[in-house]
Amino acid sequence: xxxxxxxxxxxxxxHALTELATDALPASRPDGLGRMLRTLNHAHVxxxxxxxxxxxxxxxxxxxxxxxxxxxxELQAAQARLDHWYVAYADDMDAAMHDEVVNFRFVDGxxxxxxxxxxxxxxxxxxxxxxxxxxxxxxxxxxxxxxxxLPVFLRDxxxxxx
Numbered sequence: 001x002x003x004x005x006x007x008x009x010x011x012x013x014x015h016a017l018t019e020l021a022t023d024a025l026p027a028s029r030p031d032g033l034g035r036m037l038r039t040l041n042h043a044h045v046x047x048x049x050x051x052x053x054x055x056x057x058x059x060x061x062x063x064x065x066x067x068x069x070x071x072x073x074e075l076q077a078a079q080a081r082l083d084h085w086y087v088a089y090a091d092d093m094d095a096a097m098h099d100e101v102v103n104f105r106f107v108d109g110x111x112x113x114x115x116x117x118x119x120x121x122x123x124x125x126x127x128x129x130x131x132x133x134x135x136x137x138x139x140x141x142x143x144x145x146x147x148x149x150l151p152v153f154l155r156d157x158x159x160x161x162x
Contacts, residue, residue: 002124003090007083009148013131014076016146034069036134041069043130047082050123053104054089054116064107090120
């Protein structure tokens with residue numbers, strides 16, 4: 001449910017950013033599109049890092065962001081693909097796998113160990129934090145960010161099942 005919620009909220013936020021006029025989000029403003037994309041790119045890179053940990057392979061990152069920031073369309077498509085991967089991964093997880101400990105290296109090189117379930121929870125929480133940061137920047141435009149609350153997702157998801 002939480003990975004589906006994350007995918008839903010990410011979709012709503014990216015859709016809202018494409019709806020905002022580009023002149024309302026100049027990259028030169030402190031709260032401009034460039035800063036929003038940089039924040040969302042960081043969250044995407046972190047998702048890639050944790051995906052690699054879950055797959056028990058090197059992630060290849062030496063930082064939690066990339067030197068260049070992709071366009072809104074590129075980042076939106078890449079995040080949607082990754083969100084789909086996380087939903088499928090969580091759907092395939094059984095109780096034993098959920099509690100399995102994964103050993104990994106943090107980007108700074110330090111050793112880490114978490115259960116697969118805790119990693120998924122971290123990925124969801126991390127994204128929620130950064131979507132909230134981008135939502136605050138949208139308020140500064142001024143514009144209204146989309147509603148991305150869990151209860152709204154649950155209401156909408158339940159309505160789709162009925």
